[in-house]
Amino acid sequence: MEVLLARENGFCFGVKKAVELTEAAAESGKPVFNLGQVVHNPKISERLQARGVKVIKSVTDAKEGVIVIRAHGVPPETRAQIEAQGLECIDATCSLVLRAQRFTKQLADEGYTVIILGTVEHPEVIGLRGFAPNATVVETKDEWEKLPRMKRAGVASQSTQPPWAFKELVAHVSEIAQETKVFNTVCPVTVKRQHAASELAEQVNTIIVVGGKNSANTRELVNLARMQGRNAYHIESAEELRPEWLRGEARVGL
Numbered sequence: 623m624e625v626l627l628a629r630e631n632g633f634c635f636g637v638k639k640a641v642e643l644t645e646a647a648a649e650s651g652k653p654v655f656n657l658g659q660v661v662h663n664p665k666i667s668e669r670l671q672a673r674g675v676k677v678i679k680s681v682t683d684a685k686e687g688v689i690v691i692r693a694h695g696v697p698p699e700t701r702a703q704i705e706a707q708g709l710e711c712i713d714a715t716c717s718l719v720l721r722a723q724r725f726t727k728q729l730a731d732e733g734y735t736v737i738i739l740g741t742v743e744h745p746e747v748i749g750l751r752g753f754a755p756n757a758t759v760v761e762t763k764d765e766w767e768k769l770p771r772m773k774r775a776g777v778a779s780q781s782t783q784p785p786w787a788f789k790e791l792v793a794h795v796s797e798i799a800q801e802t803k804v805f806n807t808v809c810p811v812t813v814k815r816q817h818a819a820s821e822l823a824e825q826v827n828t829i830i831v832v833g834g835k836n837s838a839n840t841r842e843l844v845n846l847a848r849m850q851g852r853n854a855y856h857i858e859s860a861e862e863l864r865p866e867w868l869r870g871e872a873r874v875g876l
Protein backbone atom coordinates (compact mmCIF):
# COMPACT_ATOMS: atom_id res chain seq x y z
CA MET A 623 0.00 0.00 0.00
CA GLU A 624 1.24 3.45 -0.92
CA VAL A 625 1.19 6.17 1.76
CA LEU A 626 0.95 9.74 0.46
CA LEU A 627 2.16 12.42 2.86
CA ALA A 628 0.44 15.79 3.00
CA ARG A 629 2.62 18.54 1.53
CA GLU A 630 2.46 20.36 4.88
CA ASN A 631 2.78 18.36 8.07
CA GLY A 632 4.35 18.40 11.53
CA PHE A 633 4.10 21.17 14.09
CA CYS A 634 3.72 24.81 13.10
CA PHE A 635 6.45 27.29 14.07
CA GLY A 636 4.36 28.66 16.97
CA VAL A 637 4.01 25.29 18.66
CA LYS A 638 7.64 24.34 17.94
CA LYS A 639 8.82 27.53 19.63
CA ALA A 640 6.61 26.90 22.69
CA VAL A 641 7.95 23.35 23.06
CA GLU A 642 11.56 24.53 22.64
CA LEU A 643 11.13 27.30 25.23
CA THR A 644 9.58 24.83 27.68
CA GLU A 645 12.44 22.36 27.16
CA ALA A 646 15.02 25.12 27.61
CA ALA A 647 13.29 26.23 30.84
CA ALA A 648 13.35 22.63 32.09
CA GLU A 649 17.16 22.66 31.73
CA SER A 650 17.38 25.52 34.25
CA GLY A 651 16.73 23.23 37.21
CA LYS A 652 13.87 25.44 38.43
CA PRO A 653 10.32 24.07 38.76
CA VAL A 654 8.68 24.60 35.36
CA PHE A 655 4.95 24.75 34.73
CA ASN A 656 2.97 24.87 31.53
CA LEU A 657 -0.27 26.75 31.96
CA GLY A 658 -2.35 24.15 30.11
CA GLN A 659 -0.82 21.62 27.74
CA VAL A 660 1.82 23.37 25.64
CA VAL A 661 0.58 21.46 22.62
CA HIS A 662 -2.44 19.23 22.14
CA ASN A 663 -0.27 16.22 21.51
CA PRO A 664 0.06 13.45 24.09
CA LYS A 665 3.50 12.27 22.88
CA ILE A 666 5.06 15.71 23.39
CA SER A 667 3.27 16.09 26.73
CA GLU A 668 4.82 12.80 27.90
CA ARG A 669 8.26 13.96 26.76
CA LEU A 670 7.97 17.23 28.68
CA GLN A 671 6.62 15.45 31.74
CA ALA A 672 9.67 13.16 31.69
CA ARG A 673 11.81 16.32 31.94
CA GLY A 674 9.94 17.42 35.05
CA VAL A 675 7.56 19.92 33.44
CA LYS A 676 4.18 20.01 35.15
CA VAL A 677 0.93 21.06 33.52
CA ILE A 678 -1.23 23.31 35.71
CA LYS A 679 -4.72 24.66 35.16
CA SER A 680 -4.41 27.83 37.18
CA VAL A 681 -1.57 30.22 38.04
CA THR A 682 -2.29 29.63 41.74
CA ASP A 683 -1.22 25.97 41.29
CA ALA A 684 2.41 27.16 41.00
CA LYS A 685 4.03 28.33 44.23
CA GLU A 686 7.49 29.00 42.78
CA GLY A 687 9.52 28.68 39.61
CA VAL A 688 8.73 29.40 35.99
CA ILE A 689 5.42 29.50 34.17
CA VAL A 690 5.50 29.06 30.41
CA ILE A 691 2.57 30.62 28.57
CA ARG A 692 1.75 28.39 25.60
CA ALA A 693 1.30 29.41 21.96
CA HIS A 694 -2.45 30.03 22.46
CA GLY A 695 -1.71 33.03 24.69
CA VAL A 696 -3.60 34.18 27.79
CA PRO A 697 -5.82 37.11 28.78
CA PRO A 698 -3.93 40.12 30.21
CA GLU A 699 -5.23 39.38 33.74
CA THR A 700 -3.51 36.00 33.73
CA ARG A 701 -0.21 37.59 32.77
CA ALA A 702 -0.66 40.13 35.58
CA GLN A 703 -1.47 37.35 38.04
CA ILE A 704 1.78 35.53 37.19
CA GLU A 705 3.73 38.70 37.92
CA ALA A 706 1.74 39.44 41.09
CA GLN A 707 2.64 35.98 42.42
CA GLY A 708 6.32 36.71 41.83
CA LEU A 709 6.72 33.85 39.36
CA GLU A 710 9.07 33.95 36.42
CA CYS A 711 7.17 34.09 33.13
CA ILE A 712 8.26 32.78 29.76
CA ASP A 713 5.81 33.98 27.17
CA ALA A 714 5.62 31.51 24.27
CA THR A 715 2.48 33.09 22.80
CA CYS A 716 2.75 32.67 19.03
CA SER A 717 3.56 35.93 17.22
CA LEU A 718 0.41 35.46 15.10
CA VAL A 719 -1.74 35.10 18.22
CA LEU A 720 -0.14 38.24 19.68
CA ARG A 721 -1.09 40.02 16.47
CA ALA A 722 -4.70 38.76 16.79
CA GLN A 723 -4.78 39.96 20.42
CA ARG A 724 -3.55 43.42 19.35
CA PHE A 725 -6.19 43.67 16.62
CA THR A 726 -8.98 42.46 18.91
CA LYS A 727 -8.01 45.09 21.48
CA GLN A 728 -7.89 47.75 18.77
CA LEU A 729 -11.44 46.89 17.65
CA ALA A 730 -12.71 47.10 21.23
CA ASP A 731 -10.80 50.35 21.91
CA GLU A 732 -12.25 51.91 18.76
CA GLY A 733 -15.77 51.11 19.97
CA TYR A 734 -16.68 48.34 17.53
CA THR A 735 -18.98 45.52 18.59
CA VAL A 736 -16.41 42.74 18.49
CA ILE A 737 -17.30 39.41 16.91
CA ILE A 738 -14.80 36.57 17.11
CA LEU A 739 -15.07 33.47 14.95
CA GLY A 740 -13.97 30.65 17.23
CA THR A 741 -14.77 27.99 19.79
CA VAL A 742 -15.91 29.76 22.93
CA GLU A 743 -14.02 27.51 25.36
CA HIS A 744 -10.81 27.31 23.32
CA PRO A 745 -7.85 28.80 25.26
CA GLU A 746 -6.87 31.08 22.39
CA VAL A 747 -10.41 32.50 22.29
CA ILE A 748 -10.42 32.94 26.08
CA GLY A 749 -7.18 34.89 25.62
CA LEU A 750 -8.63 37.04 22.82
CA ARG A 751 -11.72 37.85 24.89
CA GLY A 752 -9.43 39.15 27.59
CA PHE A 753 -8.68 41.99 25.17
CA ALA A 754 -12.33 42.58 24.26
CA PRO A 755 -14.44 41.44 27.24
CA ASN A 756 -17.75 42.25 25.53
CA ALA A 757 -16.92 40.29 22.38
CA THR A 758 -19.41 37.78 21.02
CA VAL A 759 -17.98 34.44 19.93
CA VAL A 760 -19.66 32.55 17.08
CA GLU A 761 -18.61 29.32 15.47
CA THR A 762 -21.43 28.17 13.19
CA LYS A 763 -23.70 29.74 10.60
CA ASP A 764 -26.66 29.13 12.94
CA GLU A 765 -24.89 31.17 15.61
CA TRP A 766 -23.90 34.13 13.44
CA GLU A 767 -27.33 34.29 11.81
CA LYS A 768 -28.73 35.06 15.28
CA LEU A 769 -26.54 38.16 15.67
CA PRO A 770 -28.62 41.34 16.01
CA ARG A 771 -28.29 44.24 13.58
CA MET A 772 -25.56 46.61 14.71
CA LYS A 773 -23.95 49.93 13.84
CA ARG A 774 -20.23 49.20 13.95
CA ALA A 775 -19.01 45.61 13.86
CA GLY A 776 -15.40 44.49 14.22
CA VAL A 777 -14.55 40.95 13.16
CA ALA A 778 -11.53 38.78 14.01
CA SER A 779 -10.91 35.05 14.24
CA GLN A 780 -9.30 32.30 16.26
CA SER A 781 -6.21 31.35 14.25
CA THR A 782 -7.28 27.81 13.41
CA GLN A 783 -10.75 28.54 12.06
CA PRO A 784 -11.31 27.62 8.39
CA PRO A 785 -10.91 30.55 5.97
CA TRP A 786 -14.22 29.77 4.22
CA ALA A 787 -16.08 30.19 7.54
CA PHE A 788 -14.37 33.52 8.17
CA LYS A 789 -15.32 34.69 4.68
CA GLU A 790 -18.97 33.69 5.21
CA LEU A 791 -19.10 35.35 8.62
CA VAL A 792 -17.65 38.60 7.24
CA ALA A 793 -20.16 38.56 4.36
CA HIS A 794 -23.02 38.09 6.81
CA VAL A 795 -21.83 40.76 9.25
CA SER A 796 -21.43 43.23 6.37
CA GLU A 797 -25.15 42.80 5.72
CA ILE A 798 -26.30 43.35 9.30
CA ALA A 799 -23.90 46.14 10.30
CA GLN A 800 -23.75 49.71 9.02
CA GLU A 801 -19.96 49.65 9.22
CA THR A 802 -17.70 46.59 9.36
CA LYS A 803 -14.01 46.52 10.20
CA VAL A 804 -12.24 43.22 9.60
CA PHE A 805 -8.92 41.86 10.77
CA ASN A 806 -8.25 38.55 9.09
CA THR A 807 -6.45 36.71 11.88
CA VAL A 808 -6.84 33.21 10.44
CA CYS A 809 -3.33 31.74 10.61
CA PRO A 810 -1.66 31.41 7.17
CA VAL A 811 0.18 28.30 8.36
CA THR A 812 -3.16 26.70 9.18
CA VAL A 813 -4.56 27.74 5.80
CA LYS A 814 -1.62 26.07 4.02
CA ARG A 815 -2.20 22.88 6.00
CA GLN A 816 -5.88 22.89 5.18
CA HIS A 817 -5.10 23.35 1.48
CA ALA A 818 -2.57 20.51 1.65
CA ALA A 819 -5.15 18.24 3.33
CA SER A 820 -7.72 19.08 0.63
CA GLU A 821 -5.18 18.33 -2.11
CA LEU A 822 -4.39 15.02 -0.47
CA ALA A 823 -8.09 14.19 -0.18
CA GLU A 824 -8.37 14.53 -3.96
CA GLN A 825 -5.89 11.69 -4.40
CA VAL A 826 -7.09 9.09 -1.89
CA ASN A 827 -10.25 7.60 -0.38
CA THR A 828 -8.91 7.36 3.13
CA ILE A 829 -6.92 9.83 5.18
CA ILE A 830 -5.32 9.27 8.56
CA VAL A 831 -4.82 12.48 10.54
CA VAL A 832 -2.37 12.27 13.43
CA GLY A 833 -2.69 14.78 16.27
CA GLY A 834 -4.13 15.43 19.70
CA LYS A 835 -7.85 14.66 20.01
CA ASN A 836 -8.45 18.11 21.50
CA SER A 837 -6.41 19.98 18.87
CA ALA A 838 -8.58 22.42 16.91
CA ASN A 839 -6.09 22.27 14.03
CA THR A 840 -6.22 18.50 13.75
CA ARG A 841 -9.99 18.29 14.09
CA GLU A 842 -10.41 20.82 11.30
CA LEU A 843 -8.23 18.72 8.95
CA VAL A 844 -10.42 15.69 9.68
CA ASN A 845 -13.57 17.76 9.01
CA LEU A 846 -12.18 19.02 5.71
CA ALA A 847 -11.42 15.51 4.45
CA ARG A 848 -14.91 14.35 5.48
CA MET A 849 -16.51 17.35 3.77
CA GLN A 850 -14.81 16.10 0.59
CA GLY A 851 -16.48 12.72 1.10
CA ARG A 852 -13.35 10.88 2.25
CA ASN A 853 -12.96 8.40 5.09
CA ALA A 854 -10.94 10.37 7.63
CA TYR A 855 -9.64 8.89 10.87
CA HIS A 856 -8.17 10.90 13.70
CA ILE A 857 -5.52 9.13 15.77
CA GLU A 858 -2.96 10.20 18.33
CA SER A 859 -0.55 7.30 17.86
CA ALA A 860 0.13 4.36 15.53
CA GLU A 861 -1.37 1.92 18.07
CA GLU A 862 -4.82 3.33 17.31
CA LEU A 863 -4.67 2.40 13.61
CA ARG A 864 -7.28 -0.25 12.76
CA PRO A 865 -6.54 -2.69 9.88
CA GLU A 866 -10.14 -2.52 8.63
CA TRP A 867 -9.73 1.20 7.84
CA LEU A 868 -7.00 0.36 5.32
CA ARG A 869 -8.36 -2.89 3.90
CA GLY A 870 -8.66 -2.81 0.10
CA GLU A 871 -6.97 0.61 -0.19
CA ALA A 872 -4.12 0.91 -2.68
CA ARG A 873 -3.25 4.39 -1.40
CA VAL A 874 -3.80 6.15 1.88
CA GLY A 875 -3.18 9.79 2.80
CA LEU A 876 -1.33 10.78 5.97
Ligand code: SF4
Pocket residue numbers: 634635636637693694716717718719781782809810811812839
Ligand atom coordinates in the same frame (compact mmCIF):
# COMPACT_ATOMS: atom_id res chain seq x y z
S1 SF4 B 1 -1.26 30.92 15.10
FE1 SF4 B 1 -0.65 29.46 13.52
S2 SF4 B 1 1.57 29.31 13.71
FE2 SF4 B 1 0.81 30.25 15.58
S3 SF4 B 1 0.52 28.56 17.02
FE3 SF4 B 1 -1.44 28.91 16.03
S4 SF4 B 1 -1.45 27.50 14.29
FE4 SF4 B 1 0.68 27.68 14.97
